[in-house]
Amino acid sequence: MNVRTWVYWCISGTMLLACGGYPPPHDALSAAQAEVKGAEVGGANENPKAALHVKLAKDQIQKAQQQMSENDNEEAERTLIRAQADADLALALAKEAKSQNDASEASEQVGKLRKEMSK
Amino acid sequence: MMRRSTRFSSVRVSGLYAAGPLLLASLSALLMACGGAAVPPQELNDAHAAYNEAAKGPAADLAPAQLDTAKGALATADDSFQKDGPTEKTKDLAYIAQRRAEIAAAEGGREKADRKRAAADKDFKNAQIQGLENYQKTKEALASEKAARVEAERKAAAAMVSLNEIAKVKEESRGVVITLSGSVLFATGKSDLLRIAQDKLNQVATALNDQGFKSIEVLGYTDSVGSAADNDALSLRRAQAVRDYLVTRGVPSEKATAKGLGSSNPVASNNTADGRAENRRVEIVVSPLK
Numbered sequence: 001m002n003v004r005t006w007v008y009w010c011i012s013g014t015m016l017l018a019c020g021g022y023p024p025p026h027d028a029l030s031a032a033q034a035e036v037k038g039a040e041v042g043g044a045n046e047n048p049k050a051a052l053h054v055k056l057a058k059d060q061i062q063k064a065q066q067q068m069s070e071n072d073n074e075e076a077e078r079t080l081i082r083a084q085a086d087a088d089l090a091l092a093l094a095k096e097a098k099s100q101n102d103a104s105e106a107s108e109q110v111g112k113l114r115k116e117m118s119k
Numbered sequence: 120m121m122r123r124s125t126r127f128s129s130v131r132v133s134g135l136y137a138a139g140p141l142l143l144a145s146l147s148a149l150l151m152a153c154g155g156a157a158v159p160p161q162e163l164n165d166a167h168a169a170y171n172e173a174a175k176g177p178a179a180d181l182a183p184a185q186l187d188t189a190k191g192a193l194a195t196a197d198d199s200f201q202k203d204g205p206t207e208k209t210k211d212l213a214y215i216a217q218r219r220a221e222i223a224a225a226e227g228g229r230e231k232a233d234r235k236r237a238a239a240d241k242d243f244k245n246a247q248i249q250g251l252e253n254y255q256k257t258k259e260a261l262a263s264e265k266a267a268r269v270e271a272e273r274k275a276a277a278a279m280v281s282l283n284e285i286a287k288v289k290e291e292s293r294g295v296v297i298t299l300s301g302s303v304l305f306a307t308g309k310s311d312l313l314r315i316a317q318d319k320l321n322q323v324a325t326a327l328n329d330q331g332f333k334s335i336e337v338l339g340y341t342d343s344v345g346s347a348a349d350n351d352a353l354s355l356r357r358a359q360a361v362r363d364y365l366v367t368r369g370v371p372s373e374k375a376t377a378k379g380l381g382s383s384n385p386v387a388s389n390n391t392a393d394g395r396a397e398n399r400r401v402e403i404v405v406s407p408l409k
Contacts, residue, residue, distance in 0.1 A: 078211045085218035092225035099232035106239035113246045117253065 024068050025077035032061050032080045035087035043094045050093035057086035157204040162213035166193055169220035178227025181234075185223035192216035271331075278326035285319045294406045297323060298386075301341075301357070301399030310356035312364055320361065323403065324368030333406040334374045337362040340402070342395035343382040355379025361401050 044050035060083035067076035196212035339358030387394035
């Protein structure tokens with residue numbers, strides 16, 4: 001093995017290390033962003049608990065983008081998985097709040113009608 | 120022998136676990152002191168707490184699939200902790216398991232609220248139907264009440280018309296006064312009802328029964344000819360004869376009384392024959408219902 005070959009291996013090895021080998025999690029990023037949008041459309045910002053998790057998800061997406069820009073792709077992917085879980089939770093909480101609101105409204109209507117009838 | 124001792128020691132270990140969290144805590148402290156043994160990360164403790172909370176709530180019955188997903192996520196996090204300790208990966212898995220548990224709780228809460236809403240909607244519909252039925256019933260009751268009132272009024276009017284043909288009917292403050300001329304009821308000086316009088320009184324009784332009344336008072340009057348005592352006595356006998364006859368025609372006896380008033384309260388002059396004929400009379404005073 002001559003010197004040239006050594007140099008070649010050294011350079012390509014260094015390049016591989018620098019790239020980290022882990023691909024940037026573009027899919028996870030767009031999935032997390034889509035889930036946040038879905039939660040917002042589902043009314044997550046109208047409920048304080050749900051809004052908190054929307055915020056957590058957004059913060060983590062931002063953090064993941066930062067990590068991607070620093071080539072910490074594996075870290076970024078994990079952060080994005082957390083972000084997705086928060087976005088999912090935000091939507092579930094928003095739906096729960098909406099259902100609870102509808103239920104108490106319906107009960108109120110029944111109460112009103114019964115009261116009207118007993119007059 | 121070997122086998123038996125192994126079993127024995129496993130029993131002891133499970134007994135230790137059963138002894139409660141205090142023992143577990145001291146055990147983990149001991150393990151830590153011994154060096155290297157890992158303490159679960161906060162994320163994993165939070166995930167367990169969230170799962171236990173969700174399992175206690177409506178999710179157990181109403182969102183079992185989501186709760187099961189949460190349970191699986193928690194097991195994965197536990198496995199990771201058992202194998203690799205409190206690594207970043209374990210923390211991520213625990214974080215996700217906690218969110219899954221919270222999602223299951225929210226889904227359970229949503230389902231519970233949806234059912235409550237469905238029940239309320241059903242109640243609302245039933246109440247509406249009931250309200251409509253009540254309204255219909257009230258309307259029908261009002262209509263039949265009105266029909267009954269119209270019928271009663273028609274009957275009363277008819278009774279009045281038929282009475283007017285045979286007697287003078289006047290509405291006064293003491294009630295409706297039906298005045299029958301003495302000459303059509305009795306022969307001079309007698310208190311036996313004439314045959315023709317009975318026909319007239321039949322009509323009076325029919326009218327009275329049709330119209331309804333609270334009570335009637337039959338008042339007998341004479342003209343001023345003859346002694347007051349004779350007149351009083353005659354007028355009473357005549358009033359009683361009319362009253363008794365009406366009772367035989369269906370007027371309740373407890374509602375009918377008779378009084379002889381002699382020559383008092385003349386309605387015309389006693390100086391003329393026509394006037395005296397008008398004064399010889401029987402009045403039936405009808406107290407109306409209410």
